[in-house]
Amino acid sequence: MMKKPRSATQLVISANDAGDGRTVYRTADSRWTRDIAEARIETSQAGAEALLAICTADSAVRVVDPYLVEVVIQDGHVRPVRYRELIRVEGPTVDPLTDLLSSRDAA
Amino acid sequence: MYRYDEFDRAFVNERVAEFSDQVSRRLSGELSEDQFKPLRLMNGVYLQLHAYMLRIAIPYGTLSSRQLRKLSFIARTYDRGWGHFTTRQNLQFNWISLKDVPEILQHLADVEMHAIQTSGNCIRNVTADHFAGAAADEVADPRPYAEILRQWSSLHPEFTFLPRKFKLAVTGAPNDRAAIQVHDIGLELKRDAAGATGFAVWVGGGQGRTPMIAKKVRDFLPESELLAYCTAILRVYNLYGRRDNKFKARIKILVHETGIEELKRDIEAEYEALRAENLELAVPAEEVERIGRYFAPPAFETRPAVSTVLERARLLDPDLAAFVERNLTAHKQPGYAALTISLKGIGLPPGDATAEQMEVVADLAERYSFDEARVSHEQNLVLPHVRLDDVPAVFAALKAAGLGTANAGLVTDIIACPGLDFCALANARSIPVAQRLSERFGSPARQREIGDLKLKISGCINACGHHHVGHIGILGVERKGEEFYQITLGGSADQSCSIGEIVGKGFSSDEIVDAVETVVDTYIRLRTSPQETFIEAFRRLGEAPFREALYAEAV
Secondary structure: OOOOOOOOOOEEEEEEEOOOOOEEEEEOOOOEEOOHHHEOOEOOHHHHHHHHHHHHHHOOOOEEEEEEEEEEEEOOEEEEOOHHHHHHHHOOOOOOHHHHHHHHHHO | OOOOOHHHHHHHHHHHHHHHHHHHHHHHOOOOHHHHHHHHHHOOEEEOOOOEEEEEOOHHHEEEHHHHHHHHHHHHHHOOOEEEEOOOOOEEEEEEOHHHHHHHHHHHHHOOOOOOOOOOOOEOOOEEOOOOOOEOOOOOOOHHHHHHHHHHHOOOHHHOOOOOOEOEEEEOOOOOOOOHHHOOEEEEEEEOOOOOEEEEEEEOOEOOOOOEOOEEEEEEEEHHHHHHHHHHHHHHHHHHOOOOOHHHOOHHHHHHHHOHHHHHHHHHHHHHHHHHHOHHHOOOHHHHHHHHHHOOOOOOOOOOOOOHHHHHHHHHOHHHHHHHHHHEEEEOOOOEEEEEEOOOOOOOOOOEEEHHHHHHHHHHHHHHOOOEEEEOOOOOEEEEEEEHHHHHHHHHHHHHOOOOOOOOOOOOOOEEOOHHHOOOOOOOOOHHHHHHHHHHOOOHHHHHHHOOOOEEEEOOOOOOOOHHHOOEEEEEEEEOOEEEEEEEEOOEOOOOOEOOEEOOOOEEHHHHHHHHHHHHHHHHHHOOOOOOOHHHHHHHHOOHHHHHHHHOOOO
16 A cells, blocks of 8 residues: 655545556546546645545445545646656556567667 | 366366456456455456556466467457566566456466466465576476476465465576575475485575575485475464564565574474375375476487587677577587577567567477477576577577577676566666666677676565676665665575675666666776676675775765
């Protein structure tokens, strides 16, 4: 499990989709989305924890292990503070071998 | 190769049916994640950063062409067209959907494979020397014993819920290529003065956050006593191993806290009690022979030790010459070689292979290596039995598939775990660091100048990238949200096993490649001759000159 953010004021809830394991975020209208831009942002720890409790009920079916993720808004974009979470948003920083080999073939 | 009998087939098929039902109950919501997690882990399904990951067992790293083609099919059909070979001779697919897992497991069962016991606190996939049955220095083929251990440990009712995971490795040669001294049980196959087969038995090795070298508990255990003795070790561990703290639950901690002499007495006492109550644990010679027949040497031709075809070809082709120099290993059969296929192309992610590359290797194995391929714990593939005359053709095919890198055992033959790009446990990225190091040292001349050097990278303290036993080890850590990398020096996984020493404070991601180059340059400057390898020089010099070179500016 992830550590709790210490005293963050902007938090979103993330989890993995139970079906395909992909990273998802809780939206304001109680959906789960792959797009962090659609995530509901809580500005108080208490509010975030209350929402987390609601989301945890979802883990019975739709998602796995929801938890709080600290974010900042930068240039209008929601961006996680921790590098790990940034990688979850953006995907691996490594190009897949298939792409690397294709680009070498093309060069 | 071993072929499933009716028992193997039945239990694998039963497990596929059982887990398929569990998956559908999870997807329907009948099972919660808390209920499902231990079930999926028992079947090799992890949940990583971006998706489910399926870890497939490749017993003692041995694969037929048919099996490798099936892995290629799975990569292409259910994943993103590639897979990752691991330091435990397994294969991981990183982008699996849960709904596809039952189908994948059925495909695996069709070619006598599965993902059982690739996770959980049980006995994991038994690993072995990747040159088993081929290496010139081999006393005997370790795979029959690895297979006996596999059968014994598969769904073993007493050892399914151990305090922690448990790993066995077997080597059949005095030159240890299976890293047996950093396993929970390490077995070295040997012969006594009368020529009888037995094992030196090592217990309590491991890496992770508390690296330890195993202690030898038997210098020669007769072959027939293998299972009974392993049972005694596991029973003692199951009884006394800690269950209150997962970080102290491995047998290495029990060995450390109890002391090897006392633990040895416990094991021997348990062994005697076992023998008294149940002699059926003895492995009958005829059973060893029966299993051994599956691993009988292939129909080698009688050939000259030197191939004029190969010698002529390497004179004409410098790339082939470099490949022969680094990627061929002496074979017990004259006129043959074991051929390492590097999955460490310069600048590429270590251990990854595309579906197409797997197919190429499967075709080559079928045509040139008696239908057999191997996975090494160093994250490469091996064609174990290639006629020297055929090496030019095999090399040409490998090169065309992007698999002709001539770097086995060199600085760019880097072990790296998936790291923070994929792994839920990681603190820092491993693969991009490996790629940058590979690019930095990628010139053939530079690699040749450096010589034998094992560079290993882990993205967290769990040490899947074996950094503790790298001549140069790199451990990724997170500090205040930034990735930092600690360097360890002097580790080794072979018969002269040693744990690397942390040389000083960590380096940022921007600094780490230069830091490794400083270590390498210091070695080159201080070695007595190019014949003195990095590890030999380090053992002579100690860490002081390396530390001084690394931190001189900071002092």
